[in-house]
Amino acid sequence: MPQKTLDIKLANILADPSCRDFILADAKDADMAFGLAGPGKNPQMQGDASRFRTLSEYRQLIRENVQQGLVDIMLMSASTNEVLTLNENLFAHSHVTPAIRANDTTDVWLASGSSYAQQPARPFRSATIDHAMCGKVHCDPSERHRGADLGLYSVTFNNDLELDHQTLNAYNAFRIEAETKGFRHFLEVFDPNAPVHPVADIPRYLNDMIVRLLAGVVGKGRPIFLKIPYHGPAAMEALAGYDRNLVVGILGGSTGTTFDAFNQLYEAKKYGARVALYGRMINHSEHQLTFIKHLRALADDQLQPIEAVKSYHGELSKLGITPYRELEVDLQPTSRGSSYKSGSGKPGDKTPRSYQSHSTTKSKAPDFKNMTQAEKNQWNLDRWNRVLG
Secondary structure, eight states: OOEEEEEEEEHHHHHOOTTTOOOEEEEEGGTTTTGGGGTBBBBSSSSTOOOOHHHHHHHHHHHHHHOOOOOOEEOHHHHHHHIIIIITTTTTOSSOOEEEEEOOOGGGGOOOOOGGGGGGOOOOOOOOOHHHSSSSSSSOOGGGSSSSSEEEEEEEEEEEHHHHHHHHHHHHHHHHHHHHHTOOOEEEEESSSSSSSOOHHHHHHHHHHHHHHHHHOOOSSSSSSSSOOOOOOOHHHHHHHOOOOEOOOEOSOOOHHHHHHHHHHHHHEEEEETTEEHHHHHHHSHHHHHHHHHHHHHHHHOOOOOHHHHHHHHHHHHHHHSSSOOOOHSSSOOOOSSSSSSOOOTTTTSSSSSGOOOOOOOOOOOOOOOHHHHHHHHHHHHHHHHHHH
8 A cells, every 4th residue: 555645744744844745635525514515516507506416426526536646635424435445445556545524513514495504513423433444333453444544523613611612522522532443633623603702803713722722632632734714824824833743724615716726725835834625616626637736736836826827727728628717807816705604705805704694685597598608607606606605
């Protein structure tokens, strides 16, 4: 079995604070949040809101992205991990590390018509560690290597004593079980999804909660890295510079322009991040393998954001793929969300993106007969973002 690039890069980063290694993950766990919409909508479909990719199509994209070999981690639901890791041995001869979403807190229960995400998050776990590692409820020690030995554990604090106490107790129980069974984890910390008491400074609150929490965690019980919203240079520098043994990563957030995706990675790395987990940005791209190729070039300091966007458009043209946006538009920054249930704010809006409200206004049905293919693509992309973003 080839050595995993995740392990190599983590060792390098921890050994040398100036190391430029960067860990890239494809987050293909959206079936644990959105349900039918999780695999994503085919943007070529015209006005059919119910036509999403099938689970088989979603898993085929995972196979292709793993075989490309440019990501370091593939994050999946436990059920997809069973199919691809345990049954197909997809990762046996790959340097990509399989990982599962180890818990699904209520703020990622995003069934159509639901209101769970508007209520303060509560801890919950569908997946079990043993099922991730060997596919059954109790693993023999000799079986634990067969599946995934890495999971994402997510917490959401809402500035409420009782709720946050429950969240921390659940995480404590998970850590103890994980360490006992040789299961590693990385920690995702979302912005408050429905704060019970106001929080004046979300980035500072998030950083303080992370540092306070991890101060009481030692050794193999600690997460191997963090996954947090990117709140800009100051917040990233403060957390990344606090403890050189704490590897900080960012989550991609909702889909915006290609420049948004590329510049966020570039800027986050500049100010201390060493990991990026991109889910919707990859899954909603025109061509996932080409998009990942450019993310990797950015992560490895081979391209800058603007030239990466131009290069991406150039490669799409060579593939005969019509981009969702004209190049001039795709080079522009937009205001996006960084939580699962993220809204779309106006440029310059200082409100934390995860709190911005969704428009409930239904747009008039477009006239597809008089639209260009690019206009059809853009209409479907916008609709897709409203459903998944």
